[in-house]
Each structure stands twice: as C-alpha cells, then as structure tokens.
Amino acid sequence: MVRDGEPRYRAIAADLAAKIHAGDYPAGSxxxxxxELSGAYGVTLMTxxxxLRQxxxxxxxxxxxxxxxxxxPPHLAYRLGSLRSLADDLREQGHAVRTVVVSAGLAASPRFGAGSxxxxxxxxxxxxPSVHQTSWVPAPHAERLxxxxxxxxALYAALADIGVAVARAAETIRPALLEASSKVHLHEPAGTPVFVSERTTFALDGAAVVDDRAVILGDAMEIRAERAATGLSMTWSGTQT
Structure with a gap:
C-alpha cells in the first residue's frame, strides 16, 4: 500500500523487500x-x-x-571473539550448516609429524559449499579420534570427549584467491576471492592440539569482532609486494 506523499519507488522497494524476507524470492534466486516487474507494478522502468537501486x-x-x-545470499558471521567450532558458532547464530567429511585418517602432519x-x-x-577446512590433531590424541x-x-567436542579441553587459540585471517586444491570442493573457479583462516588451538597445559586451515568463500562470510577494553586483542599487519 502506498502512503500519501510516499514516492512510488519506495513503496515498490518495500513490497519487494517484504517478499524477499517472506521467502517468496529465496536467497540466490x-x-x-x-x-515484467515494471508492468506488474504499473510504473516506468526508471521508477x-x-x-532496485534502493x-x-x-x-x-x-x-x-x-x-x-x-x-x-545470506551471510555467515565469523566471530573472532569466540572459541568454538565453526559449525557450532554458526548454528548458534541460527544458520543451518551441513558438514561433509572428505577424508579422515592418520598421516604425517607438517607441524605435528607422523601419526597425526x-x-x-x-x-x-x-x-x-562455502568452507573447505583441513584440521590436524597430533598423536596420541589422533588414534583415539x-x-x-x-x-x-564437532572436533572440539570430540576432543572434550577424550579428556582434552581447549583453552585458547591463535588465528590469522587473510584475503587470498581460491587455489586449485580447494576449488574442486567449493565449486568455484580458481581466482575467486576467499578468506584463509589459519588457527592453532592449545589445551589447558599449553600444548598445541589442533592445527587448522579453512578456506572461506569471500562472498559467503562476514568477519565480526566485539571489542572491549580487555576482551579481544587484534593485530593488523600489511603485506609487502
């Protein structure tokens, strides 16, 4: 319904927005x-x-x-201030996340060595498919998983089940371009903008228990941080070319 004095284009924008939120036009459609739209609303293409610009x-x-x-498409929020599995973090935000296991087995880790x-x-x-993630867990925890x-x-939950509690993590997130090793899993061409997260998670005794690398499609994720006086430390660094 158009209110008195309201520009016609705003009424159309509000109607389309309501249909999008109601799911009449699903995300990505x-x-x-x-x-067709201008005829349906009885306005000129300019209006x-x-x-649409609004x-x-x-x-x-x-x-x-x-x-x-x-x-x-809806956007995921990657919260820098939380120490949870990615899937758990997203589910808490109300998103439906499906995990597909590509492979799981013992191998030699670049950081932890054999038996990981x-x-x-x-x-x-x-x-x-929005995130391609490879995680490493060292021996002796590896065989128990x-x-x-x-x-x-979730990997953190599985670690907790065998008595390993995570205490903190050090993480670096950088922009990059999708490489061949991940494009087959994310169904996007090489060179697509992505975020690359590299995280090492430590147990209560200070030992590293997870080495993780996640490639995240750049148009599928927003990175958010809640800042407080003592709550989150962030370091910004540039790269030299």
Missing part, C-alpha cells in the same frame, strides 16, 4: 525481469530501477550485468 544499497539484491537481478589425524571437511551453508562421525560431531 533471480527476480523477474525488469520489464522500477530506483526501487534494495541494492540495502544489500538485499545483487544486479549482474547481462544476467539479471538476484536476491543476495588429518581431517578434511566441507561446510555447506544454505545448500552451498578415529571412527568419530565428524559429520555430526
């Missing part, structure tokens, strides 16, 4: 063609494009030249 500015849609207008557990997983969000269903059990 295409909106009808502009001529319709003003409405939705684009609000982050609800993405316009791709030559392809059309698409509903923006190498766990390779893909995280799917809204049906889309063989047989765990990591599609259903």
């Amino acid at each position: 295409a909106l009808p063609a502009q001529r 319709l494009r003003q409405a 939705l684009s500015d609000e982050g609800l849609i993405v316009q791709q030249a030559g392809r059309g207008t698409f509903v923006s 557990l190498r766990l390779e997983r893909v995280r799917e969000f809204a049906g889309r 063989l047989g765990v269903d990591f599609a259903a059990v």
Whole structure:
C-alpha cells in the first residue's frame, strides 16, 4: 500500500523487500525481469530501477550485468571473539550448516609429524559449499579420534570427549584467491576471492592440539569482532609486494 506523499519507488522497494524476507524470492534466486516487474507494478522502468537501486544499497539484491537481478545470499558471521567450532558458532547464530567429511585418517602432519589425524571437511551453508577446512590433531590424541562421525560431531567436542579441553587459540585471517586444491570442493573457479583462516588451538597445559586451515568463500562470510577494553586483542599487519 502506498502512503500519501510516499514516492512510488519506495513503496515498490518495500513490497519487494517484504517478499524477499517472506521467502517468496529465496536467497540466490533471480527476480523477474525488469520489464515484467515494471508492468506488474504499473510504473516506468526508471521508477522500477530506483526501487532496485534502493534494495541494492540495502544489500538485499545483487544486479549482474547481462544476467539479471538476484536476491543476495545470506551471510555467515565469523566471530573472532569466540572459541568454538565453526559449525557450532554458526548454528548458534541460527544458520543451518551441513558438514561433509572428505577424508579422515592418520598421516604425517607438517607441524605435528607422523601419526597425526588429518581431517578434511566441507561446510555447506544454505545448500552451498562455502568452507573447505583441513584440521590436524597430533598423536596420541589422533588414534583415539578415529571412527568419530565428524559429520555430526564437532572436533572440539570430540576432543572434550577424550579428556582434552581447549583453552585458547591463535588465528590469522587473510584475503587470498581460491587455489586449485580447494576449488574442486567449493565449486568455484580458481581466482575467486576467499578468506584463509589459519588457527592453532592449545589445551589447558599449553600444548598445541589442533592445527587448522579453512578456506572461506569471500562472498559467503562476514568477519565480526566485539571489542572491549580487555576482551579481544587484534593485530593488523600489511603485506609487502
């Protein structure tokens, strides 16, 4: 409904936004063609494009030249201030996350040496592979984790089950381009923008118990941090070329 004095394009933008939020146009789906929408709303293309520009500015849609207008995919939030498994962190935010185990077995780790557990997983969000993650756990914990269903059990939870409690982690996150080793799992071309997270997790006694590398699609994740006087330490560093 158009309120008195309200520009027509704003009413159209509000109506389209309501349909997006209601799921009439699901995340990632295409909106009808502009001529179809302008006819449905009984406005000119110029008015319709003003409405679409507002939705684009609000982050609800993405316009791709030559392809059309698409509903923006939902974004995951990677919270720097938490020490939980990635899947648990995302589920707490209300997201449905599916874990696909690519492989799990004993191998030689670059950090921990022989007899380590190498766990390779893909995280799917809204049906889309979004994170390719490889984790290493050293002996003697590695053998005790063989047989765990990591599609259903988080690695930190599995460690807790064998008496290993995690205390802290050191993590570096940097922008990068998708490499061949991950593109087959994330179904995106090499060179796609990604974040690369490299995290080492330590137990209460200070021993490193997980070495983790996650490749995260750049358009699927937002990185968030809550800052407090003593709550989170962040170091920013540039790279030299």
